[in-house]
Amino acid sequence: MNGAEFFMQHAGYRLLPPDRKTDDAVHDADVLFGLSLPLNTGATLRLSSCWMVVTPSWVETSFKAPTSTAFRVGGERAVAILAALKSEEPCLLLALGKRTLAARDLFVTYDPRATRLCSEGFTKTFDATKERWWTS
Numbered sequence: 001m002n003g004a005e006f007f008m009q010h011a012g013y014r015l016l017p018p019d020r021k022t023d024d025a026v027h028d029a030d031v032l033f034g035l036s037l038p039l040n041t042g043a044t045l046r047l048s049s050c051w052m053v054v055t056p057s058w059v060e061t062s063f064k065a066p067t068s069t070a071f072r073v074g075g076e077r078a079v080a081i082l083a084a085l086k087s088e089e090p091c092l093l094l095a096l097g098k099r100t101l102a103a104r105d106l107f108v109t110y111d112p113r114a115t116r117l118c119s120e121g122f123t124k125t126f127d128a129t130k131e132r133w134w135t136s
Contacts, residue, residue, distance in 0.1 A: 003106030003118070004029040007092055011054045014069040015047075029103035039064040040073070047096055053080040054092040063096075078133060085112040085128050095119045 060072035084091035
């Protein structure tokens with residue numbers, strides 16, 4: 001499963017309006033990242049200036065997603081990343097800035113020794129097991 005498929009299956013299709021769904025995960029992810037999405041406050045905003053941790057079991061984010069998504073909202077980024085990496089499930093770690101993310105920027109982490117932090121136009125790969133916070 002590629003990064004766009006993983007993202008859309010476990011998080012993106014909960015955000016993408018049903019009338020925009022094409023079942024092409026790459027296309028749907030690119031569309032989603034360009035849309036203004038409803039927030040839990042009633043306003044709308046693009047997926048930007050936030051972080052997101054996506055696993056097959058749960059999604060945690062700083063994006064104020066509607067409660068209908070069942071995302072965990074407002075937790076601590078470092079705690080969510082550590083929980084995802086130690087869960088032994090694949091995960092997707094996103095750091096979204098002001099620029100629009102593209103489907104080509106999505107990479108799944110399968111092993112914490114090759115953790116991939118995805119952002120607009122680049123991916124940082126590092127060994128999380130060598131980080132000080134890994135043993136905390």
